[in-house]
Amino acid sequence: MRKLPSLRLRLVTVFALVALVAAVSVSGIAYWLTRDAVLTRAQNAALNDFRKSLGDHAGALPENATCDDLRGMAAAVANNTMNYQVVLVDDQSEGPICTVESDPTVFKLDMVPTALIEAVHERRDDDTPDAPYHLYWQRVSLDGDPYLIGGTRVLEGGPTAYTLTSLAPERDDLNSLAWSLGFATALAVIGSVLLAQAAATMVLRPVQRLSDAAQRLGEGRLDTRLEVRGADELAHLTRTFNSAAESLERQVRDLSNREAASRRFVADMSHELRTPMTAITAMTEVLEEEVDSLDPMIAPAVQLVVSETRRLNDLVENLMEVTRFDARTAQMVLDDVDIADQVTACIDARAWLDAVEVAAERGVIARLDPRRLDVILANLIGNALKHGGSPVRVTVTEDTRDGRDEVVLEVADRGPGIPEDVLPHVFDRFYKASASRPRSDGSGLGLSIALENAHLHGGEISARNAPGGGAVFTLRLPRDAGQPGETEADAEADAECVTEAEPDAGDVPRQRTATEPPTTAPASGGEGKETR
Incomplete structure (x- = not known):
C-alpha cells in the first residue's frame, strides 16, 4: 500500500491547486475578453476610417480615371492617422487593368487572400439592393506579425480598394497584459501557499500536540x-x-x-x-x-x-x-552449556531414553541457564510424549542466517497433531483443549512456563503441525543470553523455591524429599497441556 504524504503537504498542495485553477481561469477569461475588445476596437477604427476616406476621395475621381488618378487617390487615402496602406484596382474600364499601391514595399495585391478577393467581387442584391458590395476583412499573419486586411468595391463603377493595417501595437499590448496576468497568477499561487502554510500550522500544531500526547500515553505515561x-x-x-x-x-x-x-x-x-x-x-x-x-x-x-x-x-x-x-x-544463572549433553541429561533423568530419539551433535555451546533450559526441554518432550506418543524426535541445529547466532531445538512427535482452533492457545495458562475434560493430570501451566523461560533468555517457542502428521515445537535461543549471572545468594534463594516437579508424562522418577540430593538440575513443574 502506497504511503500518503503528510497532511501539511496535502493541505498546501490543495490550496496551491485551487489558487492556480482560480487564477488561471480568471486570468484566461480576462485575457480573452480584453483581447477581443482590443482587436475589435482597432479593427473597427481602421475599417471605418478606410471606408470614410475612400468615400471622400472616390467622388473626386474623373469619369474616365487613369492610373495616375488612381495613384493620387491611393496616396491621399493612405495619408491617414491609422497608418494603413492601400491598393486600388481598376478592373471596370475597357482598357487594361490598372493596379496601384500606396507603398509597394509594404502592401501588394498578391498579399490579399484569394477568399477575400472573391468575397469583395460577389454581388449581394438580395441582402441590400442599394449596396450590393460589402466591406470584408480578414486577420492574417505576415512574417510573424499580425495584420488586418480589408476590401470593398467603390460604387458606380469605381475601383476595388484593399487596405492593410498592422495589429502589432495591439499584439504588444496583449503580450504585456498576458505577462501581467501571469505574474499576478504566480503571486496568487505563492500567496495561497503561504496562506496554506499558516493555516496548516494553525490546524496541525494542536494535532501534533495531540499526537505527542497520545504517544506518551501509549508509552505508559x-x-x-x-x-x-x-x-x-x-x-x-x-x-x-x-x-x-x-x-x-x-x-x-x-x-x-x-x-x-x-x-x-x-x-x-x-x-x-x-x-x-x-x-x-x-x-x-x-x-x-x-x-x-x-x-x-x-x-x-x-x-x-x-x-x-x-x-x-x-x-x-x-x-x-x-x-x-x-x-x-525471575533470575538466571548463566553458564556455558553443551546443548547435546543437556538434552541427553534431561531425557536420562526422566527415564525417557527408550521413547525419545536425539539428533544433536556435540560441541554446540551456548551461554544459558542450564536449570531453566532443563525446564523447557522437560515440558516440551513430556508434552510430546503425553499427547503425541513416541517416538519423539529432538533435533538440535544452528541458525546463523541474516546475522543471527541462534540454537534451534525441534521436538516432533508422531501424534495426530494440534487442531487448528487450539494451535493459537497452546501456550495459554490453564488452557484445556476440550471443555468436556476440564480435569487432567497436568495443571495447564507447563508450556506457558517453558515459554516464559524462553523469553527470559531472549528466545521464542512456536508450535506447528508437520505436513506428514504430528506436532512440532520449535525452540530458538540465542547463543548468549547476554544477562549477568545472579549472585550465589540469589541463586540459592531462587532454587530454594523450586523443587524437582517433573512433567506428568512418561516414566517419571520418584520425587525427591527435602533431604535427598537431586539427580539433575532442579526444574519447575512441566505438566503437558491437553492440546490434542
Missing part, C-alpha cells in the same frame, strides 16, 4: 494531559482526549491494584501451602513405601492420595514460578 485552548472543535477534541486519558489512568490503576492483589494472593497462598505440603509429601512417601503391607482395600486409596499429593505439590511450585515471572523477579 498515563498522567499525560493537554492544555485546553479556545472553544473550537480542536479544543473539544482536547477535552475529549483528557477525559479519555483520565478514565484510562483510573481503569489501569484499578486493574494494576487488582493484579497486584491477585499476585500477592497467589504468592502468599503458594508460600503458605509449601510448609504443609512438605509435611504431607513426606507422609505420603512413607505411606507409599508401606503400601505393600497395607490392607488391599486401603492400598488403592493410598496410591490415589500419593498421586494427588504430588500433583498438588507440582501445582503449588508452578504457581510460585508463574508468580515470579509476573513479578519480573
Whole structure:
C-alpha cells in the first residue's frame, strides 16, 4: 500500500491547486475578453476610417480615371492617422487593368487572400439592393506579425480598394497584459501557499500536540494531559482526549491494584501451602513405601492420595514460578552449556531414553541457564510424549542466517497433531483443549512456563503441525543470553523455591524429599497441556 504524504503537504498542495485553477481561469477569461475588445476596437477604427476616406476621395475621381488618378487617390487615402496602406484596382474600364499601391514595399495585391478577393467581387442584391458590395476583412499573419486586411468595391463603377493595417501595437499590448496576468497568477499561487502554510500550522500544531500526547500515553505515561485552548472543535477534541486519558489512568490503576492483589494472593497462598505440603509429601512417601503391607482395600486409596499429593505439590511450585515471572523477579544463572549433553541429561533423568530419539551433535555451546533450559526441554518432550506418543524426535541445529547466532531445538512427535482452533492457545495458562475434560493430570501451566523461560533468555517457542502428521515445537535461543549471572545468594534463594516437579508424562522418577540430593538440575513443574 502506497504511503500518503503528510497532511501539511496535502493541505498546501490543495490550496496551491485551487489558487492556480482560480487564477488561471480568471486570468484566461480576462485575457480573452480584453483581447477581443482590443482587436475589435482597432479593427473597427481602421475599417471605418478606410471606408470614410475612400468615400471622400472616390467622388473626386474623373469619369474616365487613369492610373495616375488612381495613384493620387491611393496616396491621399493612405495619408491617414491609422497608418494603413492601400491598393486600388481598376478592373471596370475597357482598357487594361490598372493596379496601384500606396507603398509597394509594404502592401501588394498578391498579399490579399484569394477568399477575400472573391468575397469583395460577389454581388449581394438580395441582402441590400442599394449596396450590393460589402466591406470584408480578414486577420492574417505576415512574417510573424499580425495584420488586418480589408476590401470593398467603390460604387458606380469605381475601383476595388484593399487596405492593410498592422495589429502589432495591439499584439504588444496583449503580450504585456498576458505577462501581467501571469505574474499576478504566480503571486496568487505563492500567496495561497503561504496562506496554506499558516493555516496548516494553525490546524496541525494542536494535532501534533495531540499526537505527542497520545504517544506518551501509549508509552505508559498515563498522567499525560493537554492544555485546553479556545472553544473550537480542536479544543473539544482536547477535552475529549483528557477525559479519555483520565478514565484510562483510573481503569489501569484499578486493574494494576487488582493484579497486584491477585499476585500477592497467589504468592502468599503458594508460600503458605509449601510448609504443609512438605509435611504431607513426606507422609505420603512413607505411606507409599508401606503400601505393600497395607490392607488391599486401603492400598488403592493410598496410591490415589500419593498421586494427588504430588500433583498438588507440582501445582503449588508452578504457581510460585508463574508468580515470579509476573513479578519480573525471575533470575538466571548463566553458564556455558553443551546443548547435546543437556538434552541427553534431561531425557536420562526422566527415564525417557527408550521413547525419545536425539539428533544433536556435540560441541554446540551456548551461554544459558542450564536449570531453566532443563525446564523447557522437560515440558516440551513430556508434552510430546503425553499427547503425541513416541517416538519423539529432538533435533538440535544452528541458525546463523541474516546475522543471527541462534540454537534451534525441534521436538516432533508422531501424534495426530494440534487442531487448528487450539494451535493459537497452546501456550495459554490453564488452557484445556476440550471443555468436556476440564480435569487432567497436568495443571495447564507447563508450556506457558517453558515459554516464559524462553523469553527470559531472549528466545521464542512456536508450535506447528508437520505436513506428514504430528506436532512440532520449535525452540530458538540465542547463543548468549547476554544477562549477568545472579549472585550465589540469589541463586540459592531462587532454587530454594523450586523443587524437582517433573512433567506428568512418561516414566517419571520418584520425587525427591527435602533431604535427598537431586539427580539433575532442579526444574519447575512441566505438566503437558491437553492440546490434542
